[in-house]
Amino acid sequence: MTETRSEQVLRVDAYPTHEVGGYRVRAGKPFPFGANVVPGGVSFSVFSDQATTMTLVIFKRGEPEPMAELEFPEEFRTGSVFAMTVFGLDHENIEYGYRADGPYDPVTGHRFDARQVLSDPYARLIAGRDVWGVEPDRSRGYQYRSRVCLQDFDWGDDTPLGIPAEDLVVYETHVRGFTRHPSSQVTAPGTFAGLREKIPYLKELGVNCIELLPVFEFDESDNPRTNPETGEQLFDYWGYNTVSFFAPKAGYAATGRYGMQGDEFRTLIKDLHAAGIEVILDVVFNHTAEGNEQGPTISFKGLDNATYYMLTPEGYYFNFSGTGNTVNCNHPVVRNYVLDCLRHWVADYHIDGFRFDLAAILGRALDGTPLPNPPLLELLAYDPVLRHTKLIAEAWDAGGLYEVGNFPAYGRWAEWNGKYRDTVRSFLKGDPGVTGELATRIAGSPDLYATRGTAASVNFLTAHDGFTLADLVSYNDKHNDANGENNNDGANDNNSWNCGAEGPTDDPEINALRTRQMKNALAILFTSQGIPMLLAGDEVARTQQGNNNTYCQDNELSWFDWDQVDDNAELLRFTREMIAFRKHHRELRSTAHPTGQVREHLGLPDISWHGERAWQPDWSSESRLIAVARCGTGDDDVVYVAMNAHWEPHDLELPALPGGRSWHLFADTGAEAPYDIRTPGAEQELDNAGKYLIGPRSVVILVGRTNDPDDLDTP
Numbered sequence: 001m002t003e004t005r006s007e008q009v010l011r012v013d014a015y016p017t018h019e020v021g022g023y024r025v026r027a028g029k030p031f032p033f034g035a036n037v038v039p040g041g042v043s044f045s046v047f048s049d050q051a052t053t054m055t056l057v058i059f060k061r062g063e064p065e066p067m068a069e070l071e072f073p074e075e076f077r078t079g080s081v082f083a084m085t086v087f088g089l090d091h092e093n094i095e096y097g098y099r100a101d102g103p104y105d106p107v108t109g110h111r112f113d114a115r116q117v118l119s120d121p122y123a124r125l126i127a128g129r130d131v132w133g134v135e136p137d138r139s140r141g142y143q144y145r146s147r148v149c150l151q152d153f154d155w156g157d158d159t160p161l162g163i164p165a166e167d168l169v170v171y172e173t174h175v176r177g178f179t180r181h182p183s184s185q186v187t188a189p190g191t192f193a194g195l196r197e198k199i200p201y202l203k204e205l206g207v208n209c210i211e212l213l214p215v216f217e218f219d220e221s222d223n224p225r226t227n228p229e230t231g232e233q234l235f236d237y238w239g240y241n242t243v244s245f246f247a248p249k250a251g252y253a254a255t256g257r258y259g260m261q262g263d264e265f266r267t268l269i270k271d272l273h274a275a276g277i278e279v280i281l282d283v284v285f286n287h288t289a290e291g292n293e294q295g296p297t298i299s300f301k302g303l304d305n306a307t308y309y310m311l312t313p314e315g316y317y318f319n320f321s322g323t324g325n326t327v328n329c330n331h332p333v334v335r336n337y338v339l340d341c342l343r344h345w346v347a348d349y350h351i352d353g354f355r356f357d358l359a360a361i362l363g364r365a366l367d368g369t370p371l372p373n374p375p376l377l378e379l380l381a382y383d384p385v386l387r388h389t390k391l392i393a394e395a396w397d398a399g400g401l402y403e404v405g406n407f408p409a410y411g412r413w414a415e416w417n418g419k420y421r422d423t424v425r426s427f428l429k430g431d432p433g434v435t436g437e438l439a440t441r442i443a444g445s446p447d448l449y450a451t452r453g454t455a456a457s458v459n460f461l462t463a464h465d466g467f468t469l470a471d472l473v474s475y476n477d478k479h480n481d482a483n484g485e486n487n488n489d490g491a492n493d494n495n496s497w498n499c500g501a502e503g504p505t506d507d508p509e510i511n512a513l514r515t516r517q518m519k520n521a522l523a524i525l526f527t528s529q530g531i532p533m534l535l536a537g538d539e540v541a542r543t544q545q546g547n548n549n550t551y552c553q554d555n556e557l558s559w560f561d562w563d564q565v566d567d568n569a570e571l572l573r574f575t576r577e578m579i580a581f582r583k584h585h586r587e588l589r590s591t592a593h594p595t596g597q598v599r600e601h602l603g604l605p606d607i608s609w610h611g612e613r614a615w616q617p618d619w620s621s622e623s624r625l626i627a628v629a630r631c632g633t634g635d636d637d638v639v640y641v642a643m644n645a646h647w648e649p650h651d652l653e654l655p656a657l658p659g660g661r662s663w664h665l666f667a668d669t670g671a672e673a674p675y676d677i678r679t680p681g682a683e684q685e686l687d688n689a690g691k692y693l694i695g696p697r698s699v700v701i702l703v704g705r706t707n708d709p710d711d712l713d714t715p
Contacts (some may be wrong), residue, residue, distance in 0.1 A: 014038070014039035014040040014041075015040075016085075016087050018073060020070045020071065020073065020084075021068050021069060021070045021071075022068070023068060023070055023086050023087070023088065024086075024087045024088060025041075025070065025084050025085060025086050025087065026084075026085050026087075027073075027075065027076045027083060027084065027085070028043035028044060028045055028076065028083030028084045028085040029043055029045065029083055029085075030045055030078045030079070030081040030083045031045065032045070032122075032340075033045045033046065033047065033081075033121075033122040033340070034120055034122030034123065034124065034246070035091075035096065035120065035122075035123070035124075035146065035148045035149075037091055037148065037150065038085055040087050040088070041085045041086050041087035041088065041089060042085065042086055042089050042091050042148055043083065043084070043085045044056050044082075044083065044084050044085075044086065044096070044120075045081060045082070045083040045084075045122075046081070046082050046083075046098055046120060046121075046122075046303065047080055047081050047082075047121075047303070047304065047333065048080060048082065048100050048102070048303050048304045049080040049304050049306075049307055049333075050102050050103065050110055050112070050304060050306065051082075051100040051101060051102040051112060051303070051304070052101050052102045052103075052112075053071060053072070053100075053101045053102075053114075054071070054072045054077075054082040054098060054099070054100055054101075055069050055070065055071045055072070055098065055099040055100075055101075055114075056068075056069070056070045056071075056072065056084060056086070056096060056098060057069050057096060057097045057098065057099055057117050057142075058070070058086075058089070058094055058095075058096050059094065059095040059096065059097075059142075059145065060093065060094065060095075061093045061094060061095055061127070061147075062095075062127075064140060066117075067094075069099070070084070070086065072084050091148040092148070092150075092259075094147075094148065095127050095145035095146065095147055096120070096145070096146050096147075096148075097117040097118055097119060097120065097142055097145060097146055098117070098118045098120065098303070099114045099115075099116065099117060099118070100112055100114065100118060100302055100303050100304075101114035105315075106293070106315040107314060107315040108306070108315065109305055109306030109309075109311045109315050110305060110306055111297070111301055111302065111305045112302065113297065113302055115141075116141075116297050116302050117141060117142040118297070118298070118299050118302045118303055119144045119145070119146050119243070119244055119298055119299040120146040120299070121244075121245065121246075121299050121300060121303070121337065122246055122340070123146035123147065123244050123246060123247055124147070124148075124149030124246050124247055124262065124344075124348075125146070125147035125148070125149045125247050125248075125250070125259060125261065125262060126144050126145065126146065126147065126217040126243065126244045126247040126250060127144075127145040127146075127147050127250070127259065128140075128142075128143050128144050128145050129143075129144070129217065129219055129220070129221075129243075129249075129250055129251050130250045130251065130256040130257040130259075131250075131251055131256060131257055132176065132190060132220060132251035132252070133220065133221075133235070133251070133554070135221065136219075136221055143219075143298075144217070144219070144243050144244065144298055144299075146244075147259060149262055151348060153262070153263050153266045155266070155270060155350065156270070158269075158270045158273050158274070158350060159273075159350070160273070160278070160346075160350055160351075160352045160388065160389070161273055161276065161277075161278050161352060162388060163208055163209065163278055163352075164455075165390060165414065165455040165531060166453075166454065166455045166531065166589045166590070166591045167208070167583075167589055168208060168209045168278070168390075168531045168532075169206060169207045169208055169209065169526075169531075169532055169534070169579055169582065169583075170207070170209045170210075170211050170280065170458065170531060170532065170533040170534065171202065171205070171207035171209065171210045171211065171533075171534050171536055172210075172211045172213070172282075172460075172463055172464060172533055172534070172535050172536060173195075173210055173211070173212065173213070173535075173536035173560075174212070174213045174237075174238070174464065174536070174558070175190070175191070175192060175195055175212055175213070175215060175249075175252045176190040176191075176237075176251075176252060176554070177190075177237075177536075177558050177559045177560060178194070178195055178198065178536060178559075178560050179191070179194035179195055179197070179198060179560070180194075180554075180559045181556060181559040181560055181561050181562060183561055183562035183563045184198070184560070184562050185562065186198065188254035190252070191252055191253055191254040191264070192248075192252055192253050192254075192261075192264045192265045192267070192268040193253070193254045193255075193264055193267075193268070194254070195268055196267065196268045196271055196272075199271055199272060199275050199277070200275075201565075202272075202275070202277060203275050203276070203277065204576070205539065205572075205575065205576055205579065206576055206579035206580055206583065207277065207534065207579065208276055208277055208278060209277060209278040209279070209280060209352070209353075210272065210277060210278075210279055210280070211280040211281075211282060211355055211533065212279065212280070212281055212282060213238055213239060213240075213282050213464055214238065214239035214240055214242065214249075214281075214282050214283070214284055214357075215239070215248050215249050215252060215265070215281060216239075216242045216243075216244060216245050216246075216247065216248070216249065216283070216284070217242070217243045217244040217247040217248070217249050217250065218236060218239040218240075218241050218242055218243050218249060218289060219236065219241070219243055219289060220235040220236045220237065220239070220251065220554070221233075221235065221236070222236050222241060222289060223235055223236045223552050225483070225484035225485070225552065226484060227482050227484060228481065228482075228484050229481070229482065234483070234484060234552040234553070234554075235552055235553075235554040236551070236552065237550065237551060237552055237553055237554040237558060238464060238550075238551045240284050240323075240357060240551070241284075241287075241288075241289040241323070242284050242288055242289055243288075243289045243298060243299075244299070245283075245285075245337075245341045246341055246344055247261075248261045248262055248265045248349075249261065252265075253265065262349075265349065266349055266350070269349060269350050269351070270350070273350065278352035278353065278390075279350075279351055279352050279353075280351070280352060280353040280354060280355055280390060280392070281345060281351055281353075281354050281355070282354075282355045282357060283342075283354050283355070283356055283357065284357040284358075285327055285329060285338055285341075285356065285357075285361075285362065286320070286321045286326060286327060286329075286357060286358040286359075286361040286362070286397065287321035287323045287324065287325050287326055287327060288300060288308075288325060288327060290324075290325060291323070291324035291325060292316070292317045292319065292324035292325055293316060293317065295324055295325070304333075307328065307331055307333050307334065308327065308328055308331075308334055309325050309326065309327065309328050310325075310326040310327070310328045310364070310366060310367070310368055318368050318399075319398075319399075320358075320361050320364065320368060320397050320398060320399030320401070321358055321361060321397065321398055321399075322398030323398075326361060326364075326368070327361070328366060329361065329362050329364070329376050330362075330363075330364065330365060330366060330371065330374060330375055330376050331366060332375075335375060335376040335379055338376060338380070339376075339379055339380065339383060339386075342354060342380065342383075342385075342386055342389075343383070343385045343386065346385055346386060346389055347385060351389070352389065352390060353389050353390025353391065353392065354389065354390070354391060354392065355392040355393075355394065355416070356391070356392065356393050356394060357394055358394055358396065358397040358398060359393035359394050359395055359397075359407070360393075360394075360395055360396050360397040360399075360401040360402070360403050360407070361397045361399070361401075362374060362376050362377055362393075363376075363377060363401075363403070363407075363408060364397075364399075364401070368399070370401060373408065374408055377407075377408045377410065377413070378408070378410055380412075381409075381410035381411065381412040381413065382410065382412075390414070391412055391413045391414065392413070392414045392415065392416065392458055393407050393413050393414070393415045393416070394415075394416050395407040395415045395416065395418075396418065402418075404416075404417060404418050404419055404448065405419070405445070405447070405448030405449065409452055409456065411452070413456070414455060414456045414457070414458055414531065415456060415457065415458060416458050416460060416463075416533075417441075417445060417448070417457040417458055417459055417460070417530065419437075419441065419445065419448065420441045420445060420457060420459045420460070420528070420530070421459075421460055421461055421462075422495060423437045423438055423440075423441045424438065424441060424442075424461055424521065424524055424525070425461060425472065425494075425495035425496070426495050427524075427624075427643070427645050428473075428497070428517060428520055428521055428524075428645060429495060429496075429497040429645070430497075430624055430645045430646065430647065430697070432621050432622055432624070433621040434624075434645075435617075435618070435619060435623045435624065435625070435626045436619050438626060438643070439609060439617075439626060439628065441459075441528065442524065442527070442528040442529065442628065443528075443529055443593060443594055443607060443628075444457055444528070444529035444530050444593050444594075445457045445530065446593040449593075450593065453591045453592060453593070454529040454530050454590065454591055454592070454593055455530065455531055455591055456530075457529075457530035457531065458530065458531045458533055459525060459528050459530040459531060459532050459533065460525075460532070460533040460534075460535070461521050461525055462535040462538055463533070463535055464535065464550075465491075465548075465549070466490075466491060466494065466548050466549075467494055467496055467544070467546075467548045468535060468537060468538060468542050468543060468544055469518050469521060469522075469535065469538035469541070469542075470514070470518065470538070470541040470542060470543045471496070471543055471544055471545070471546055471547075471548070472494070472496045472497075472521075473496070473497065473498070473499055473513075473514040473517040473518055473521075474498055474499070474502075474503060474504070474514060474543065474546070475496055475498050475502060475503060475546040476496060476497065476498045476502060477502070477546070478490045478491070478492070478494065478546060478547070478548040478549070479503075479545060479546030479547055480547050480548065480549050482547060482553065482557065483547070483549060483550075483551075483552055483553070484552075489549050490547075490548045490549030491548060491549075494548060497517075499513045499514050499517065500513070502546075503545070503546060513697065515541075515570070515571065516669050516670065516697060516698065517697065518538075518541060518571060519571070519574050519667075519669040519676065519699070520643070520645075520669050520697065520698065520699045522538075522539075522574060522575055522578050523578060523641070523643075523667060523669060523699040523701060524641075524643060524699065525578075526578040526579060526581065526582045526588075527578075527581075527582070527588055527639070527641045527701065528588075529588065529589070529590060529593070529594075532582070534575070536560060537560050537561075537564070538575075539571060539572050539575035539576075540561075540564035540565055540567070540568040540571060540572050541564060541568045541571055542560060542561065542564060544557050544558065545557060570673045570676075573673070573674075573677070574667075574673075574676060574677050577667070577677045577678070577679060577680070578667070578677070580679070580680050581666060581667075581680045581701070583680075584680040584681065585630075585632075585636065585637060585639050585680075586632055586636060587606075587630045587631065587632035587633075587636050587639060588630065588639065590606075590632070594606045594607035594630070595607075596608070599631045599632070599633060601634075602631055602638070602658045603658050604629070604631040604638060604655075604657075604658065605631065606630065606631055606632075606633075607628060607629070607630055607631075608628070608629045608631075608655065609626065609627070609628055610626075610627040610628070610629065610640075610642075610652075610653075610655060611623070611625060611626065611627065612625065612650050612651060612652060612653065613653050614653045614654060614655040614656070615655060624644065624645040624646040625642070625643065625644045625645070625646055625650055625694075626642075626643055627640060627641065627642035627643070627652065628640070628641050629641075629655055629704075637703045637704060637705040638657060638661065638703070638704030638705070639701070639702075639703060639704075640654065640655070640663070640701070640702040640703075640704065641699065641700070641701050641702075642692070642694050642699065642700045642701075642702075643699050644694045644695070644696065644697065644698050644699070644700075645697060646696060646697070647696045647697060648696055649670075649693055649694060649695050649696050649698075650693075650694050651691060651692075651693055651694075652691065652692045652693070652694050652700070653690065653691060654689070654690055654691065654692060654702070656690075657704045660706050661704045661705055661706055662685055662686070662689055662704070662705075662706075662707065663685070663686045663689055663692075663702045663703070663704055664683035664684060664685050664686065664702060664703045664704070664705060665678070665683055665684045665685075665686055665700075665701075665702055666678050666680070666683045666701040666702065666703050667699070667700065667701040668694075668695070668698065668699075668700045668701075669695075669698045669699045669700075670694070670695030670696070670697075670698035670700075671695075683702075683703050683705075685707065686702070
C-alpha cells in the first residue's frame with residue numbers, strides 16, 4: 001500500500017541511519033529522558049555529564065545475560081545526553097540498563113565503573129522484585145532491571161478531585177500493611193488490588209484522602225538484620241529507600257510478575273477518585289538506596305555521582321538524611337529530575353498530591369547550607385503541571401534543620417505540624433503549662449502560619465513513625481527489641497502515658513481510661529483548625545505492642561488486623577461520627593485564623609475561650625482545662641469543645657447563646673457508649689442549659705442550635 005503524504009511526515013524519523021551491534025539505530029531525541037516507544041522502535045535517552053562512553057545493555061526478559069550491548073556513537077550525544085533509537089525491539093519483552101564509563105576518582109566525586117549495569121533513573125517500570133519477599137538471586141549482577149512502559153491506560157473521565165485542602169481528612173496507610181493480614185479477606189492481600197477492595201470501608205469511615213507510604217520501587221530485602229528473638233529475616237517494610245523514582249513497586253501488585261503494576265495502581269486510583277477519595281504519595285527525594293561509600297551502585301552513583309549527591313570536599317557523602325547519602329536536590333539537573341518525576345505521577349497516574357519525607361533537605365544548597373530561596377521548592381510551587389497538586393512538607397531533616405512554620409511555602413506548601421502533635425500529646429498526659437499553646441494549636445497555629453492560613457497545618461497525633469494511638473496511651477517507653485538494634489532505634493521522647501500499666505492489662509479501669517484517652521485525642525484532632533491526618537488503624541486501636549519504629553516489621557506487628565473492626569466497634573463508631581461532625585461544621589474548616597471578631601448575626605465572636613466559668617479561661621501553668629467556642633459567618637451552629645486533662649471532674653458554666661438556640665450534647669468521652677457520641681444533627685438538648693459536669697480526663701462537645709431541624713445549616 002502506498003503511504004500518504006501525511007503518513008510519511010509522521011514517520012519522518014522512523015528509519016535507521018546506523019547499525020550498532022547488529023541492530024539498526026539512529027540518533028534519538030534527548031527529551032524526554034528514559035525509554036519511549038517511537039514509530040518502529042524505542043528511543044533511549046540518559047544523562048551523564050562526565051561519562052566518556054555510554055552503552056545500552058539489552059536483555060531478553062528474565063534472562064541473566066544480555067542479548068545486546070550497544071555503545072552510543074559519539075554523534076548520538078547532545079551536550080551531556082546520550083540518545084539513541086533502536087529499531088525492531090519487542091519492547092514488551094525486553095529489559096535494559098546502561099554501562100557508563102568514565103573516571104573513578106572519589107575525591108573529585110566520580111565513581112564510574114563500566115562493569116556495572118545501571119538502572120535508568122527514568123525507568124517507568126522495574127523488574128527483578130516482582131513478588132514481595134521472594135529472595136533475590138544475588139549472583140545476578142543487575143538486580144533492578146529497567147523496563148519499557150506503554151501509556152495506554154483508559155482513564156475514562158477521571159480527573160484529580162480538587163478537594164479544597166481545608167476539607168481534607170487524610171488517612172495515612174501502607175499499601176501492603178492495610179490488607180496483608182489474613183483477616184482482611186481480600187482476594188489479593190497486600191497489593192494495590194487488595195486496597196481497592198477496601199474502598200467501601202474508607203468511604204464509610206469518612207476519609208476523603210489517603211496518604212500512601214512510599215510506593216516507588218524499593219528493595220524490601222535490603223535489610224541485613226534478623227529478629228534477635230526468632231531469627232526471622234527483617235525487611236525494609238516501610239520502603240523509604242528508593243531504588244527507582246518513576247516506577248511503582250512491582251511487589252505491591254498482584255500483577256507485578258506480569259509487569260502490570262502500573263495499570264493495577266492506576267485502577268486503584270481511578271476507583272478511589274470515583275469514591276471521592278484523593279491520593280497523596282509519600283515521596284522520598286532526600287536520599288536513595290545507594291547509601292554511602294560502602295553502599296551498592298544501582299543508578300545515580302554510576303551515572304553521575306558528583307551531580308546527583310551532596311559530597312564533601314573530600315568526596316564523601318553528606319548525610320542529612322540519616323541513611324548514608326543526601327540527594328543534591330538543588331543542583332539544576334537534579335531539581336529538573338525531581339520536577340519530571342512529580343509531573344509523571346500527576347500526568348500518568350492522576351496523583352492528587354505529595355508528602356515530602358525530610359523535606360527540609362530540599363532547601364539545602366549543594367554544600368548542605370540552608371538556602372533563603374530554595375529554587376527547587378519555588379519550582380515545584382509554580383510548575384504548571386503541579387499547579388493544583390497538594391504539596392506537604394515534613395519540614396525537618398536528620399541534620400538538625402527544623403523548619404516547622406518557616407518552611408519556604410510560596411503560597412503553596414503545607415506542613416506536617418510537629419508542634420501540634422507534641423502539644424496535644426503533652427496536654428493529654430496532663431502536663432502542666434500547656435493550655436496556652438494548646439489553644440494556639442487547635443486554632444490552626446496562627447503563630448506558625450499567620451500569612452498562610454490554617455490549611456498550611458497538617459494536624460496529626462500519630463503517624464507511621466512513632467507510637468500508634470493505642471500504644472500512645474499504653475506505653476511510657478518504646479519496646480523495639482524485635483528490630484535487632486538493642487532498642488536503640490526510634491524516638492525516645494514520645495509524650496506518651498501508659499495510664500497506669502505498661503502494655504496490655506486486664507485492669508478494667510485502666511483499659512477504660514485508655515479508650516477515653518483515645519477518644520479525647522480524636523475529639524481534639526477533628527475539632528482543630530487545619531488538615532487532620534489519621535493513622536490507619538487508630539480508629540480501631542491498632543497496636544504495635546510498644547514498637548515505635550516498625551520500619552522493618554513485615555508481620556502482624558504492622559499489619560491492619562481487620563478483626564479489630566468488630567472488636568473495637570465502639571472506637572470506630574466514635575471516629576466515624578467525629579469525622580462526620582467535622583464535615584457538618586464549616587467553622588471547624590475555616591481557612592482563616594480566628595481573630596475574636598464578633599459575628600453580628602449572633603453577637604458572638606468567631607472564637608472565644610472559656611474555663612470553669614464562661615468567658616474566663618484559666619491560662620495558668622496549673623490549668624489543665626480549657627474550652628473553646630466557635631461561631632461561623634452564616635447560620636452555622638455554635639460549636640463548644642471543653643477539654644479536661646485533669647484527673648478531677650469540673651463543673652462547667654456554659655456561655656449563653658443568642659435567642660432561639662440552646663446547647664445540645666454531641667459527645668462526652670466520659671460517658672459510656674453509645675452515649676459517648678451522637679450523629680451530627682441528632683444531638684440531645686441539655687436539661688440544664690447553663691451547666692455541664694465534665695468528667696476527669698474527658699472532652700465534651702456541645703452544639704448551640706435551634707431545635708427545629710429545618711433551621712440547621714448543612715455545609
